[in-house]
Amino acid sequence: MRTALVIGTGLIGTSAALALSARGVRVHLADSDHEQARTAASLGAGIEGEPAEAVDLAIVAVPPAHVAATVCDVQRRGLARGVIDVGSVKGGPRREVTEHGGDLTTYLGSHPMSGREQSGPLAATADLFEGRPWVLTPTPGTDTEVLNLALELVSLCGAVPVVMDADDHDRAVALVSHTPQLLSSLVAARLEDAAETDVRLCGQGVRDVTRIAGSDPAMWVDILSANPGPVAEILAQVAADLENTVRSLRELDSAEETQRISGAEGVEALLRRGNAGRARVPGKHGQAPTAYQTVIVLISDQPGELARIFADAGAAGVNIEDVRIEHATGQQAGYVQLNVVPGAVRPLEKALRESGWSLRRQ
Incomplete structure (x- = not known):
């Protein structure tokens, strides 16, 4: 890969551009917000403006709702030999590309599993993707050259390629990314009207749980709007667990010993399920968790x-x-x-x- 076009100079787009530029790729930067593109260029991410001739790879880093239209525009105008997007939802945009008359042979959906609570080019770093999974969702018809360009992009960014079906990806990120964001916000929302004396008691536990609640709401509305079904299904399961936990806590507060025993068993069962789930989260270097x-x-x-x-x-x-x-x-x-x-x-x-x-x- 010698040349690239990054469309969308937010956190992800600018970080990819910084990584590519640092490795000798000539990167062009385009954004509907010209000031944001200029900021990214001033950081060394590339050259502001579209290329005069087709580049090797166009990287579409726009909100999920705009991915398909942007991909089709790149293809129609012949701006790149291959097009890859880096949105957090994959199934819907791919279907929309087909509906818009786009070419699935030269388009490949992807999702780098990396980010920060901050957004925009000023939050970008060239090492944002180092060691992180980068999901690729090729179809049987994906051109080999485009897949190879995508793999080269992942390698140049220091990430680890993971190949998945697009809809399987969307169900997975609903569980490991989108639902945690909402749950973090739900807990943090309890603090909004809490007494100052209560908030001053916040320890590391509440800081851990609410860390990602500081993310940009507008960005997350875009993401969740593109993957509402799978997220709703998981939240419904969480709601059922919450209802059972509330019932168990009510029983713990009961005057009857049998109910208190039942309540304790219910709470303990949930905590043990949490232990088992936490133990499955990959540890250092993606290995099985170590008991440090x-x-x-x-x-x-x-x-x-x-x-x-x-x-x-x-x-x-x-x-x-x-x-x-x-x-x-x-x-x-x-x-x-x-x-x-x-x-x-x-x-x-x-x-x-x-x-x-x-x-x-x-």
Whole structure:
């Protein structure tokens, strides 16, 4: 791939353009919002404006509702030898391309499974897709050259190609992406009118659950409008679980012991199902989850504190597998949770104490 056209210079489009430009591909940038395209160009993502002659690959990074029309426009005008879109829904747009008279042989739907809560070109990074799955949904009629260009795009962006049927993809993302977004927003919505004293008690749990609730509502309306059926089906199942859980909690509050026992069993059953589901989420490098143990360190909110902790861990020969920070409310301090393999806990704790760090017992 020597040349590419990116249509839509938001987070995903600009990130792909940055990755391609960094690897020597000549990238042209187009967007209905010319200011956004200029911003992406100023970041080094490419050259603003459509190419004078056909490029190797056009990357359509527009909202799902506009994918089909944009793909067909690219094909009709001969702007590229192949066209790939990066929208989060695949079945509907592909059918719409056919309805609009588009050519499925030179079009391939795809979805990079990566993103951020922020949107727009200023949130873009060239490494956004590093190590992340990138779904490709070719049909039996997809031209081999277009598939190869798509695979090259995925490789240049550092992602991992995953081939799926378009409708299977939509059901999968309804479960692992679209429904979690709504559930996060539902929990966060409870905080909107909560008393200030209550909100100040927020810990890491509520921060984890509500993190993606900060996403752009307009963007998510576009996404959910393109995949409402599968999302509604999963939410209906969640609603049934919620109804059963509410019933179990009511029983726990009962004066009758038999009902309290039944309620406890109902809540425990849900929590155990949650344990089983969580255990299936791929861990580091996509491998099966590892039972890491946590070392908790008190740090002050000063420059260089995290670097010192990692340096001390490295000097002790301990690899930090994962890390998170829990901020202390109203204080210039917090806790760093260092996840390590079980055998590394004692040597890490010993090294950190010798270096003067304060550790907190779990």
